[in-house]
Amino acid sequence: MERISPHQFMTLGAAVLMGTTFFPVASMVTGVGGRDGWMSVLPGLAIGIPYGLMIISLLEQYPQKNLLQISETLFGKWIGKGIGVLYISITGYFGGLLLGQAGDIYETSIMPLTPIGMFNLGGLLLVFYLVRAGIEVFARFSEVIFPIIIIALVLNIGLSIPRMEQGELIPILSEGIKPLFRGGIKVLPFAMEYILFLAGLLSFLPSGKKELGQLKTGVWRAVFLVGILDTLVVLIQILVFGPAETIRLVYGLLALGKMVEVSRTVAGVESLFLGVWLGALVIKVSAFFFTVTWGLETVFKLKGSKWNLAVSVIFILIALKFTRGPSLLLEIGLVDDYLILPFTSVWIVTLWGVSRWKKGAGVL
Amino acid sequence: MNSIRPFKKGLVLILMASLMFLTGCWGKREVEQLAPLLGIGLDLGEKPGTFLITQQFARPKKGGETGAEIEDRTFSVEASSARESIEKIAKVTYRTPFMGSLKVIVISEDVAKAGGFNDILDFAQRYSEFRRSMYLILAKGKAQDILNLELRSGLVPSMAIKNIIEGGEEISSFPTVRLGHYLTILGTKSTAPILPVLESVKPGEVMEYKADGNDEAGEIQIQGAGVLRGDRLMDFLTDEETKGYMWLENDVANRLINTVDLEESSVKFGGQVLKSNTKYKVKANNGKIELHYQIKTSIAIDEVLGLKKQLSGAEWVELAKGAEKSFAKVIESECKSSIKKQRELSLDFLGIGRHIEQKNSAYWKTIKDQWEEKIKDFPVSLEVQVTVHHSGMSSSSAVNSSGEGQD
Numbered sequence: 107m108e109r110i111s112p113h114q115f116m117t118l119g120a121a122v123l124m125g126t127t128f129f130p131v132a133s134m135v136t137g138v139g140g141r142d143g144w145m146s147v148l149p150g151l152a153i154g155i156p157y158g159l160m161i162i163s164l165l166e167q168y169p170q171k172n173l174l175q176i177s178e179t180l181f182g183k184w185i186g187k188g189i190g191v192l193y194i195s196i197t198g199y200f201g202g203l204l205l206g207q208a209g210d211i212y213e214t215s216i217m218p219l220t221p222i223g224m225f226n227l228g229g230l231l232l233v234f235y236l237v238r239a240g241i242e243v244f245a246r247f248s249e250v251i252f253p254i255i256i257i258a259l260v261l262n263i264g265l266s267i268p269r270m271e272q273g274e275l276i277p278i279l280s281e282g283i284k285p286l287f288r289g290g291i292k293v294l295p296f297a298m299e300y301i302l303f304l305a306g307l308l309s310f311l312p313s314g315k316k317e318l319g320q321l322k323t324g325v326w327r328a329v330f331l332v333g334i335l336d337t338l339v340v341l342i343q344i345l346v347f348g349p350a351e352t353i354r355l356v357y358g359l360l361a362l363g364k365m366v367e368v369s370r371t372v373a374g375v376e377s378l379f380l381g382v383w384l385g386a387l388v389i390k391v392s393a394f395f396f397t398v399t400w401g402l403e404t405v406f407k408l409k410g411s412k413w414n415l416a417v418s419v420i421f422i423l424i425a426l427k428f429t430r431g432p433s434l435l436l437e438i439g440l441v442d443d444y445l446i447l448p449f450t451s452v453w454i455v456t457l458w459g460v461s462r463w464k465k466g467a468g469v470l
Numbered sequence: 471m472n473s474i475r476p477f478k479k480g481l482v483l484i485l486m487a488s489l490m491f492l493t494g495c496w497g498k499r500e501v502e503q504l505a506p507l508l509g510i511g512l513d514l515g516e517k518p519g520t521f522l523i524t525q526q527f528a529r530p531k532k533g534g535e536t537g538a539e540i541e542d543r544t545f546s547v548e549a550s551s552a553r554e555s556i557e558k559i560a561k562v563t564y565r566t567p568f569m570g571s572l573k574v575i576v577i578s579e580d581v582a583k584a585g586g587f588n589d590i591l592d593f594a595q596r597y598s599e600f601r602r603s604m605y606l607i608l609a610k611g612k613a614q615d616i617l618n619l620e621l622r623s624g625l626v627p628s629m630a631i632k633n634i635i636e637g638g639e640e641i642s643s644f645p646t647v648r649l650g651h652y653l654t655i656l657g658t659k660s661t662a663p664i665l666p667v668l669e670s671v672k673p674g675e676v677m678e679y680k681a682d683g684n685d686e687a688g689e690i691q692i693q694g695a696g697v698l699r700g701d702r703l704m705d706f707l708t709d710e711e712t713k714g715y716m717w718l719e720n721d722v723a724n725r726l727i728n729t730v731d732l733e734e735s736s737v738k739f740g741g742q743v744l745k746s747n748t749k750y751k752v753k754a755n756n757g758k759i760e761l762h763y764q765i766k767t768s769i770a771i772d773e774v775l776g777l778k779k780q781l782s783g784a785e786w787v788e789l790a791k792g793a794e795k796s797f798a799k800v801i802e803s804e805c806k807s808s809i810k811k812q813r814e815l816s817l818d819f820l821g822i823g824r825h826i827e828q829k830n831s832a833y834w835k836t837i838k839d840q841w842e843e844k845i846k847d848f849p850v851s852l853e854v855q856v857t858v859h860h861s862g863m864s865s866s867s868a869v870n871s872s873g874e875g876q877d
Contacts, residue, residue: 347657
């Protein structure tokens with residue numbers, strides 16, 4: 107059985123949580139929270155911490171089992187399998203949609219004449235290779251790529267400072283704190299995507315006492331690191347574009363990259379940022395590919411290359427179905443808000459509650 | 471391990487096949503096939519609903535000493551959309567237009583007065599090759615004429631406009647407006663956008679210079695600004711009003727300033743602003759809310775006019791203090807003229823509404839719906855503090871010690 111270290115758990119978790127959130131997050135939270143939207147990012151993502159800790163506590167109780175196996179143990183075989191089918195369907199559909207975003211963003215931003223399927227296929231090849239190589243290789247890949255993502259983001263943010271407009275951030279809290287709640291709710295699905303991945307990753311984590319403590323710290327660190335970075339991403343966009351433009355821009359961070367100019371000499375660095383974004387996208391799609399394969403293995407005992415190939419085909423079909431960019435983005439939002447958020451938030455709390463209750467009642 | 475080998479072999483075969491059969495990226499364009507777009511001019515077309523769109527491309531100068539030397543290739547076509555104009559021009563040029571190099575969009579006075587140019591700008595903010603850092607400028611007269619000028623500097627007009635704008639910080643007498651800034655201001659709703667104004671200068675109009683033999687202007691200048699409601703030009707600001715805007719907007723870096731027009735003082739000064747900072751606060755004054763500007767600026771005296779005698783050290787210090795007051799009066803006058811214009815137009819190009827919102831959002835909520843009406847008499851006060859940092863390389867001016875003959 108493959109295992110990943112607590113450090114790899116932290117970086118992999120952070121990379122999956124971050125994923126491609128840095129592109130839509132500013133428009134999403136500013137759309138509902140106005141110029142105060144940036145304040146809702148960290149609290150919204152922080153909801154991932156109690157959920158992550160609940161999952162780690164389940165690992166403590168059921169070592170080397172993923173949440174689907176634990177669900178079968180606690181809820182019974184058929185309810186467990188039903189949850190498994192839902193898990194596979196939601197993560198598979200969402201993974202396919204994210205793969206479709208690879209085509210959308212490249213075609214929209216830098217390579218408008220390349221057939222959209224080439225980006226989807228290219229991304230899928232990388233994902234397929236990573237999934238085939240296993241979770242350890244995937245974790246090492248994240249350890250290499252995630253710091254580069256951070257550096258690119260920080261550079262993009264830092265180099266955009268000269269473009270800041272005066273006073274776009276104030277007044278602060280002029281509409282009270284209600285908009286912050288609305289912004290936080292918009293961010294919640296990002297945390298739940300991370301939790302869905304943890305649900306499957308559980309069986310690859312060490313369960314020693316010392317490691318469990320490190321895993322809990324890993325959840326905290328991942329959420330705070332990504333929360334702070336995403337907050338900065340939203341902040342710089344509001345400061346440069348103002349709230350109205352931040353809402354309107356589909357890929358605001360990319361527009362920022364286009365405005366970067368060093369000494370009126372170096373410009374056009376957005377392609378580099380987009381390369382980094384591809385790394386982040388590959389990590390996120392791979393994570394959802396993994397969740398589907400884990401689900402298939404747990405629920406239907408289906409594993410091996412031919413099933414990976416079948417999942418690839420489904421991913422690419424979903425991606426190609428959404429060749430209209432706006433409808434793809436709308437669909438991703440709908441899956442986030444109406445499938446991932448309710449399913450994950452209810453499933454994990456119920457599972458954890460039932461496990462605590464059964465433990466307390468001495469049933470287990 | 472054995473299961474990996476066939477996979478790797480397959481992967482290697484796929485990669486080899488890709489190398490042989492795929493020639494590169496779709497839509498790949500070699501740099502020599504591109505026509506870098508430098509400037510766009512917008513004029514009204516003859517048919518209703520159309521624009522006369524001028525596009526200025528760069529091409530390497532034949533026989534140029536360096537590869538960076540360029541000439542222009544300028545086309546004007548009548549079209550109802552930007553894409554239509556590009557299609558028409560693409561039928562003539564053999565190179566593909568590249569928009570990422572666009573430096574400036576020149577909007578003619580007629581287009582701005584008619585309104586609706588945001589429809590054409592939509593392409594510039596939507597199509598991925600463009601950058602929001604390009605400059606926007608209003609033209610007195612036709613934009614086409616300006617982009618077709620043969621400037622005495624030898625520069626392509628678009629590059630000359632860009633250079634003047636980028637060098638503008640040294641004189642801080644007109645605003646720099648990038649597309650991104652313009653769109654941000656549009657998004658604020660309460661603030662009226664403002665664009666600098668460009669005009670061609672014929673010999674004898676603003677300055678004398680030796681013309682090249684034809685009747686065309688050989689120079690261009692940026693002076694003043696145009697105030698817009700949405701994308702419709704409502705009025706022009708004079709040079710003085712624009713300078714006032716620059717002070718109030720905290721946009722002054724290194725203004726050149728003189729007190730020649732002040733009647734109160736017989737000794738006049740010229741100087742350069744070394745640094746300037748404008749702050750504002752919203753405060754209650756006699757039960758009424760007002761906006762109070764506080765401008766603090768540091769000036770170096772470069773020029774003293776009308777000084778008839780040698781001054782002692784103490785007298786020189788007093789004169790410098792007088793200079794501070796004179797400079798402050800000039801700045802105040804510029805700011806007041808700008809505020810007066812804002813009231814006349816009832817358009818908030820100074821962004822006073824946003825300042826009120828920033829400092830007192832509760833009060834702003836009560837007045838924002840009637841803001842255009844309120845602008846006319848909203849109380850604004852001003853405080854200008856000038857510090858003369860130094861007076862150059864000498865104290866007293868060179869005069870005859872007895873003062874004789876100086877008159």
